[in-house]
């Protein structure tokens with residue numbers, strides 16, 4: 001529910017568990033009065049009073065001696081150059097060449113539902129799921145208008161924010177900074193949690209105390225990237241998995257981003273999230289507009305676990321779209337880890353035969369099927385079949401796979417070009433480059449300039465030819481390098497800094513063509529593992545390959561970290577031939593994700609095959625519980641070196657699946673596992689032992705799991721049902 005109190009000039013944005021409150025101050029400054037647990041009233045002007053003693057804090061000349069300065073006031077959307085010396089959310093360089101920016105309230109509208117953001121991927125909502133507030137602000141000197149858009153997902157609890165800037169003035173301007181969200185909090189007693197990583201070690205949890213000054217994360221790789229995920233949480237000092245105030249922010253964007261928090265001398269914190277201003281400058285002619293990506297904000301006073309569940313439900317209901325939002329996904333086997341580039345049609349068909357015997361649904365042919373690609377040095381951009389490997393072409397191979405009763409999926413890396421390719425020889429200027437500089441090479445490849453319409457047309461025509469001619473039911477969309485020497489041959493010098501954003505909008509355009517032309521194809525995003533695991537990608541692909549690291553023990557930290565904001569059904573997770581644990585643990589860890597296989601099934605022993613058949617049955621048995629249930633992180637790997645555990649609880653609380661993995665054995669240690677999220681008054685039967693326990697007992701007294709999965713790499717599942 002969103003309300004405007006005309007007398008107090010206060011907006012109140014309520015969700016199930018949070019209130020976000022904005023006031024219109026004298027001369028139409030917009031102030032952030034409150035964001036936190038849901039409160040009934042808005043008597044908050046007292047809270048916004050700040051002493052002007054920061055450091056020569058400037059005043060509005062009309063305010064005489066009033067104790068107000070943009071330097072200290074909790075600004076709703078901080079502007080550069082007009083007295084607010086904190087980190088700016090918004091800065092526009094005007095035709096006089098200065099960057100003084102000063103947005104003030106003009107008007108607003110409140111309506112049911114949620115607007116879509118044009119070509120920008122974003123969340124969506126039915127009229128009864130969300131309310132939206134649009135506050136129109138203007139910089140009166142330039143005429144630049146910024147509409148601050150807030151959508152409250154009233155039952156879910158999240159708030160989505162974005163900004164639409166329109167040049168309503170007579171002269172062109174350049175946007176220097178345009179963040180999606182800015183929140184001023186009257187406390188500096190926070191820890192900051194972010195997800196850092198690298199290839200094969202994505203989304204590790206980093207927790208640090210906020211100190212005075214600016215701290216945060218960013219990407220200037222051209223994609224969201226492996227090294228930082230576009231997510232951050234500010235947690236109150238007493239907060240943990242189950243309690244305490246937590247502010248989470250996740251940016252629905254796959255390009256260069258920045259999320260940072262600035263704490264000042266007075267003990268306030270400003271959090272901003274949006275497009276990274278480095279290498280960004282957007283030119284706006286009169287009447288032109290710029291739409292920012294969306295930032296999703298979640299506040300809860302019930303700790304990180306509840307924050308995650310709010311993100312998960314939002315992404316499952318209001319972000320992921322298409323057939324596989326609700327339809328069961330096929331259980332697939334992918335050949336990459338088993339074969340790399342070394343495969344032919346017969347080998348793939350042998351995979352498909354075994355996969356069928358084991359109960360799987362789909363064979364995915366990974367990298368190496370096109371052009372002359374026998375290793376990673378060539379052919380990206382030449383999306384026609386390599387008939388030496390696949391005689392008779394794709395049609396013959398797919399028929400053989402389909403005849404076995406399996407679906408067929410294929411790999412593309414659409415935004416890339418190998419210097420050794422026909423496409424590069426024909427169009428050497430189509431790769432991302434700038435004049436007079438060497439082009440850095442990475443994995444022997446360059447990036448295609450998909451900000452260009454002609455480049456996109458070519459790549460799309462090639463993809464369309466393949467996808468429209470063959471019975472392909474899944475696409476793995478990969479992206480295996482980052483962007484350096486960024487520029488586009490078709491942009492004028494004054495617009496070169498628009499390149500990065502134009503590039504990612506070009507990617508979205510290609511992905512949109514794919515999903516709208518072929519709505520029945522399941523798309524799995526990937527970027528050297530999980531290097532582009534962000535909410536925007538979930539608008540096109542309901543699942544994203546989480547990491548090239550398929551070792552189940554290594555996967556634990558990756559999956560725990562990923563789960564901070566992304567639901568299980570989005571995490572691409574496969575059982576592979578990695579040797580550190582047995583197949584049981586590989587299966588138990590991969591079940592916390594999309595589940596599939598990444599191995600040569602011809603090499604499985606008879607015992608392993610029996611186990612795989614069991615796992616396939618379990619995949620079906622627990623599918624709904626894992627995909628649509630609530631996740632509870634019970635023991636996180638960074639808190640306990642020996643065992644970690646998680647559980648899924650069905651929405652009606654009648655089922656729970658608990659998984660415990662021993663990362664390091666110590667048989668002397670006592671492990672009492674207290675479950676979460678159950679109904680205290682229901683009685684649950686442990687399927688394996690037949691023992692019956694109340695939910696209250698399981699959550700407060702806990703289960704003694706010391707002797708379960710005792711050895712390093714072992715794991716156990718406990719399935720509980722209430723009747």
Ligand code: DGJ
Pocket residue numbers: 336366367411478480526527528529530545547548
């Ligand atoms: C990186 C991906 O993460 C792998 O799964 C595989 O598809 C390779 N690329 C292929 O080059």
